Amino acid sequence: MYIATNTHILVAEFDYVEPTTLEEVFWHLSEHGPQARLIAGGTDLLVQMKMERKNPACLISLARVLELQGMTSNSGLTVGATASIRSLARSEPIGRHYTALAEACNAFSTIPIMVMATLGGNLCNASPAADTAPPLLAFDASVALVSRAGQRVVPLEDFFLGPGQTALRHDEVLRSVHLAESVRGAGSAFVKVARVAADISQVCAAVRVVRDGDHVIDCRIALGAVAPTPVRAHRAEAFLTGQRPDRGRVDDAARIAGEDTKPITDVRATQEYRRHASRVIVRDALTTAWLRAGGRELK
Ligand SMILES: Cc1cc2nc3c(=O)[nH]c(=O)nc-3n(C[C@H](O)[C@H](O)[C@H](O)COP(=O)(O)OP(=O)(O)OC[C@H]3O[C@@H](n4cnc5c(N)ncnc54)[C@H](O)[C@@H]3O)c2cc1C
DSSP, rough: OTTTTTOOOOOOOOOEEEOHHHHHHHHHHHHHGGGEEEEOOTHHHHHHHHHHSOOEEEEEEEEEOOOGGEEEEESSEEETOOBBBBHTTTHHHHHHHHHHHHHEEEEEEOOHHHOOOHHHHHHHHTTTTTTTHHHOOOOTTTEEEEETTTTEEHHHHHHHTTTTSSSSOOOOOEEEEEEEOTTTEEEEEEEEOOOSSSSSSSSEEEEEEEEEEEEEEEEEEEESSSSSSOOHHHHHHHHTTOOOOOOHHHHHHHHHHHHHHOOOOOOOOHHHHHHHHHHHHHHHHHHHHHHTTTOOOOO
């Protein structure tokens, strides 16, 4: 029987293994086939198992795999897939150079969830409302996917295929996330609207602008929970790039970003609310990012 409200009991039995190397992970994946499922923090997967939406015969934990841990600076920043949301929220380089990502992680649920939840899990779960996705899109992130056959690097924009669907093959593991190097004159911001502070986003937006004098010379605008996948607002980005921003131009860019959303109505918000809120939060994020880039107060 399907019990939609069960969030307390794991009803099915399953095996559980804790490999310590990627090679062992690949071995378990090939041994158990499609019946196996990777688990990192379990904050999405265990809920789905309790609700009987997923019933893996074997869970392969990534928690002790050293190759998936840590953070390195190398023409940008490479973050291991099992980095916790809490570790990113507290990271000094992320706070300084990738402020929108730090803000998204600090706005993420409650501290116990932040400690368990991982960056890789947030992306591989592929919720349209994944809070780390818009800032990562704004920082031109790419993901490294590894299998026994080797590694391929996929731009994050091509990774999300639909709700719960990614470019990841069954034999692959998301190893790390690479963020492009931060440049002089850049500023970023993340804004989230949720029903209550610790809830999943009704809508969220991340913005990164690069300033030269009074002009925007580069711009990224990305939104969550307004389409089947997290999305860039390409038309609004082009509208602002090369321009001298003022309040009217920023309002117009935010309006264009809102017009290009394709939200749905669900338990968290209506389509109309999401479209309207998109416009408001893109405007606020653009204004904050511009000031953080060292730009003058908008008139
Ligand atoms: C109470 C609560 C509040 C929440 N609040 C928020 C919120 O504010 N914002 C938000 O964005 N999310 C929120 N979430 C959702 C969840 O916490 C996040 O999506 C989290 O980042 C998932 O990470 P995890 O490590 O727990 O993933 P898991 O549950 O372990 O895995 C999720 C999926 O990703 C796959 N996977 C995990 N790691 C890898 C990898 N390295 N390679 C390949 N596949 C992998 C798993 O097989 C599984 O399908 C919340 C969840 C709960 C229960």
